[in-house]
C-alpha cells in the first residue's frame with residue numbers, strides 16, 4: 001500500500017532569514033502533487049527538508065507511520081523515497097545502466113568479502129537488479145541508451161536517467177526537483193507525459209517541485225503554492241490557478 005506523505009508545520013530558518021514558515025500539506029497516496037511558487041518562494045528549501053538534506057527548525061515530515069524528520073538521505077531511499085535533483089548528481093563518464101544501478105544499491109545486501117568473492121547469491125541478485133534497471137530505463141524511453149555514457153546525452157535524456165535512478169530504489173514516493181529547468185518546450189511536454197505515466201502505471205506518489213506553473217497545471221492532481229516561505233494556496237489545479245493571491249504572487253514577480 002502506498003502511504004500518505006504528511007508535511008506538518010515546517011519552519012526553516014537560515015540565521016535571520018526565514019525560508020519556510022509553518023508550511024503544511026499532504027501528498028495523497030498515488031497522487032501527483034506539485035509544489036510551486038515564484039523565485040525564492042521556498043520550494044527547494046521545502047524539498048530539501050523533506051529529502052533530509054536540510055534539518056527543519058520546526059515541524060515534521062511523515063510517510064505513513066514512519067517519521068522522516070531528520071533522517072539522512074540514504075536512509076530515506078531504504079524507506080522508499082526516491083529523489084531526482086535539480087542538478088543531476090550523476091556520474092557523467094559512466095553508462096546509463098551503471099548510473100541507474102547505483103540507485104539499486106540502496107536495495108542490495110552483501111558484505112565486502114561476499115561481493116569480492118562473487119558469492120553465487122550476489123551474482124544472481126546482480127542479474128536481477130540489472131534486469132530491473134533495464135526495465136525501468138525502457139519504461140522511461142532510454143532503453144536503447146543503456147551503454148551510452150551520460151556525458152554524451154542531450155539534457156532531456158540526462159533528466160530521464162536521473163529519474164530512472166530515483167525509480168531504481170522502487171520508491172513509494174518519487175520527489176522531482178524542477179525537472180523541466182533548462183529544457184526546451186518540446187522536452188518539457190515529453191517530460192510531463194513521462195511523469196504522468198509514472199503515476200498512472202507505477203501507482204506511486206509524486207512530489208513535483210516546479211517553477212513553471214504551466215507545466216504542472218496540466219498534470220498535477222493537487223497543487224500547493226508557496227510565496228515568501230509561506231503556503232498561500234493548496235487545492236486542485238483549476239482552483240489554485242484562479243486564486244487571487246496566487247495570481248498576485250506570480251504577476252507580482254513577473255512585473256518586478
Ligand SMILES: Nc1ncnc2c1ncn2[C@@H]1O[C@H](COP(=O)(O)OP(=O)(O)OP(=O)(O)O)[C@@H](O)[C@H]1O
Pocket residue numbers: 014017018019037038039040041042043044045046211
Ligand atoms: N542554504 C541556504 N542558506 C541561506 N539561505 C538560503 C539557503 N537556501 C535557500 N536560502 C534562501 O531561502 C529562500 C528560499 O529559497 P529557495 O531556494 O528554497 O526558493 P525556491 O522557491 O526554490 O526558488 P527558485 O525557484 O529560485 O529555485 C531564499 O530567500 C533563499 O535565498
